[in-house]
Amino acid sequence: MEGGFGSILCHGITGSGKTYCMSGTEDTASPSLGLVHGVGQRIFEHIRDQAAAGKVYLVEASYAQIYSQDGTSEKIMDLLADADDLEVQPDPQNPQSFMCAGLQRVPIRSLDDMQQLVTQGQRRLAASGVEAGRSHCVLTLTVESLLESAQQTELAKGKLMLADLAGSEAPAAESSEVARRQALSINRTLASLSLAVNSAEALVKGSSLTQLLRDCLGGSARTLLIATIGPEMEDLEETVKTLTYAQQMLTSLTVRASGAGMNRIDQDQSSLVQMKDRHNECIRMLREKVSDSREEEQEERRRLQQEMSEINQRLLTKDSAEKTLEELKQQQFSKMNEMRTEISQAMSEQMDQLRKQSQLELDQLRASVEKSQKEQETAKREAEAHEAAVAKLQVMLQEAQQGKAAAEQEAAALKVSLATAEERAKGLQVRQEELRKERADFDEERKLLRQQGEQQWQRLAALEAELSKFRSEAEAQRKEIERLNVAQGEEGNILRSEREAWRARERELQAEVSDFQKKSEIQALKVSRDHNEAMSKLKTQVERLEVEASARAEQLLEAQKNVASLEAERVLALHREDAIRQSSAAEIRKWQEELEVSRQGEQELMQMLSAVQDGIIASANR
Numbered sequence: 001m002e003g004g005f006g007s008i009l010c011h012g013i014t015g016s017g018k019t020y021c022m023s024g025t026e027d028t029a030s031p032s033l034g035l036v037h038g039v040g041q042r043i044f045e046h047i048r049d050q051a052a053a054g055k056v057y058l059v060e061a062s063y064a065q066i067y068s069q070d071g072t073s074e075k076i077m078d079l080l081a082d083a084d085d086l087e088v089q090p091d092p093q094n095p096q097s098f099m100c101a102g103l104q105r106v107p108i109r110s111l112d113d114m115q116q117l118v119t120q121g122q123r124r125l126a127a128s129g130v131e132a133g134r135s136h137c138v139l140t141l142t143v144e145s146l147l148e149s150a151q152q153t154e155l156a157k158g159k160l161m162l163a164d165l166a167g168s169e170a171p172a173a174e175s176s177e178v179a180r181r182q183a184l185s186i187n188r189t190l191a192s193l194s195l196a197v198n199s200a201e202a203l204v205k206g207s208s209l210t211q212l213l214r215d216c217l218g219g220s221a222r223t224l225l226i227a228t229i230g231p232e233m234e235d236l237e238e239t240v241k242t243l244t245y246a247q248q249m250l251t252s253l254t255v256r257a258s259g260a261g262m263n264r265i266d267q268d269q270s271s272l273v274q275m276k277d278r279h280n281e282c283i284r285m286l287r288e289k290v291s292d293s294r295e296e297e298q299e300e301r302r303r304l305q306q307e308m309s310e311i312n313q314r315l316l317t318k319d320s321a322e323k324t325l326e327e328l329k330q331q332q333f334s335k336m337n338e339m340r341t342e343i344s345q346a347m348s349e350q351m352d353q354l355r356k357q358s359q360l361e362l363d364q365l366r367a368s369v370e371k372s373q374k375e376q377e378t379a380k381r382e383a384e385a386h387e388a389a390v391a392k393l394q395v396m397l398q399e400a401q402q403g404k405a406a407a408e409q410e411a412a413a414l415k416v417s418l419a420t421a422e423e424r425a426k427g428l429q430v431r432q433e434e435l436r437k438e439r440a441d442f443d444e445e446r447k448l449l450r451q452q453g454e455q456q457w458q459r460l461a462a463l464e465a466e467l468s469k470f471r472s473e474a475e476a477q478r479k480e481i482e483r484l485n486v487a488q489g490e491e492g493n494i495l496r497s498e499r500e501a502w503r504a505r506e507r508e509l510q511a512e513v514s515d516f517q518k519k520s521e522i523q524a525l526k527v528s529r530d531h532n533e534a535m536s537k538l539k540t541q542v543e544r545l546e547v548e549a550s551a552r553a554e555q556l557l558e559a560q561k562n563v564a565s566l567e568a569e570r571v572l573a574l575h576r577e578d579a580i581r582q583s584s585a586a587e588i589r590k591w592q593e594e595l596e597v598s599r600q601g602e603q604e605l606m607q608m609l610s611a612v613q614d615g616i617i618a619s620a621n622r
C-alpha cells in the first residue's frame with residue numbers, strides 16, 4: 001500500500017481448487033469469497049486506518065488470460081474487455097518490468113467493484129472456450145498514493161499480481177497431440193517460473209507469464225505461493241510433484257528474499273499525478289469559461305464538470321474507504337444476522353429432530369420392554385397351565401394306581417371267595433363220598449336183610465315198609481346230592497366266569513394304566529420340552545432385548561451428549577455474538593467520533609473554500 005511489489009501464485013493440478021481459493025465461488029449452495037476479495041478488503045482497511053489526512057489513492061485492476069491453443073505459441077486475452085492477441089512489451093515507464101499493451105485498467109472504488117471485476121473476468125473466461133485449467137489467469141492490482149503538502153509531494157506505487165496458474169498435471173496417455181503439447185507448454189512455463197525466481201535473465205527470456213511477473217517475483221518483491229492438492233489416492237503422484245514444486249520455490253524465494261522496499265515513482269510516471277493535473281486543468285478551464293454564456297461553452301463546462309466528477313470518482317480517500325467499509329460492515333452484519341438465524345433455526349431443528357428421535361426410540365424401547373413382559377407373562381401362564389396339566393395327570397395317575405390297587409384287592413378277595421367255594425365244593429364231595437359209603441353200607445345191609453328175608457320173610461313186610469322208608473329217604477338224599485351237584489356246578493361256573501371277567505377287567509385296567517402312564521410320560525416330556533424351548537426362547541429374547549436396551553440407552557446417552565454439546569456451542573455462539581456486538585459498538589462509536597472530526601474538518605474546508613471563492617470573486621471584480 002505504501003509502494004511495495006508482490007505476487008500471489010496458486011499452483012496445483014486441474015480441479016484442485018486454485019480458482020476457488022483465488023476468486024471464490026458464486027455457487028449458491030456454498031458461496032465463498034476468495035483471496036481477491038480479502039485483498040480488496042485489506043486495501044480499504046489500510047486506507048481507512050493508515051492514510052494520512054489529504055492523502056489520495058488510485059486503485060486499478062487489470063485481468064488477463066494467458067493460454068496456448070496449439071501448445072506452441074501463447075496468446076493473451078483481456079478478461080475485462082473485448083481484446084485478444086495482446087502482446088507483452090517492456091514497460092516504457094520502468095525498464096525493469098514488462099506490461100501488456102492494450103490491457104484495460106479498471107478503477108476500483110469499492111469491494112463490489114472488485115467482486116464484479118472477478119465475476120466479469122470469470123464469465124468471459126468461461127465464454128472464451130479455452131478448456132478449464134489450461135490457461136494462466138493474472139489479476140494485477142496497482143495502488144498509487146499521493147500526499148501533497150506545502151513542503152513536498154509524496155508519490156508511491158505498489159503492485160500485486162494474483163496468478164491462478166494452469167493445471168500442472170502431466171498429459172494423459174490417451175490425450176490428443178495438441179492436448180499433450182499444451183500440457184508440455186504449461187509445465188515448461190511453470191518450470192521456467194521456478195527457475196526465473198533465481199534468475200533475472202530467465203524472467204526476461206521466459207514465457208509471457210514470467211515476463212509479466214518480473215517485478216513482482218523474487219528480488220525485493222514478496223511472493224506467496226499457494227499449493228492446492230486433493231485427497232484422492234490416484235492424484236498421489238501429482239500431489240508429490242505439486243509439493244516438490246512448492247518446496248523448490250520456497251527454497252529459491254527464501255534465498256533471494258531481501259524484504260520489500262518502498263517504491264517511490266516519478267511524477268511523470270504517475271497516473272494519479274496525471275489525473276490531478278487534468279483535474280486542475282479542468283478547474284482552470286472552468287474558471288476561464290465561468291462568465292461565457294454561449295450555448296457551446298455551457299456544454300463544454302458541463303463536459304468538464306462531468307470529467308472532474310469522474311476523476312473524483314476514481315480517487316480513494318480515507319472517507320471513501322471508510323464509507324465502503326461501512327457498507328461492507330453493514331453487509332457483513334446482515335449476513336451475520338442471517339447466519340445467526342440460520343444457525344439457530346438449524347440448531348433448533350436438529351434439537352427437535354434429536355428430541356423426536358430419542359422420544360421415538362424411548363417409545364420403541366418401552367413398547368418392546370412391554371411386549372417382552374407380556375410374552376414373559378404369557379409364557380409364565382403357559383408354564384403354569386402345563387404344570388397344572390401335569391399335576392392333573394399325576395392325580396389321574398394316582399387315581400388309576402389306586403383303582404389298580406383296589407382291583408387287585410378285589411381280585412384277591414375274589415381269589416379268597418373262590419378258595420372258600422372250592423373248600424365248600426370239597427366239603428360237598430366229602431359229604432357225597434360219605435353218602436356213597438352210607439349207600440354202599442345200606443346196600444350191604446339190604447343184601448343182608450334180603451338174605452335174612454329169605455330166612456325171615458315175616459319180618460319182610462316190616463322190613464319192606466322200613467325198606468320203602470329207607471328208599472324214600474335215600475331218594476330224597478339222592479335228590480339232595482343231585483341238587484348239591486347241580487348247585488356246585490353252577491356255583492363253579494359263576495365263580496369261573498366272574499374270575500374270568502375280573503381277570504379281563506384287570507388286564508384292561510393294566511393296559512389302560514400302562515397306556516395312561518405312557519401317554520402321561522409322553523405328555524410330560526412334551527410339556528417339559530415345550531416349556532424348556534419356550535423358556536430358552538424367552539431367555540434369548542430377554543438377553544437380546546437387554547442388549548438392545550443397553551444399546552438404546554447408549555444411543556440416548558450419545559444423543560444427550562450431542563444435545564449438550566450443541567447447547568454448549570450455542571452458548572459459545574451467543575458469547576461470540578455478544579463479543580462481536582460489543583466490539584462493533586465500540587468500533588461504531590470510534591467511527592462516529594472520527595466522522596464527527598471529519599465533519600468538522602469538512603466544515604473548516606468549506607469555510608476555507610468560500611473564503612477562497614470570495615477572494616477569487618473579489619479579485620475578478622477588481
Ligand SMILES: Nc1ncnc2c1ncn2[C@@H]1O[C@H](COP(=O)(O)OP(=O)(O)OP(=O)(O)O)[C@@H](O)[C@H]1O
Nearest residue numbers: 013014015016017018019020021025132133166167
Ligand atoms: N475448499 C473447497 N471447498 C469447497 N469446494 C471446493 C473447494 N476447492 C474447490 N472446490 C470446488 O471444486 C471444483 C474445482 O475447483 P476449482 O475450479 O477451483 O479448481 P481449479 O484447480 O481452479 O481447476 P482448474 O485448473 O480447472 O481451473 C469447483 O466446483 C470448486 O467450487
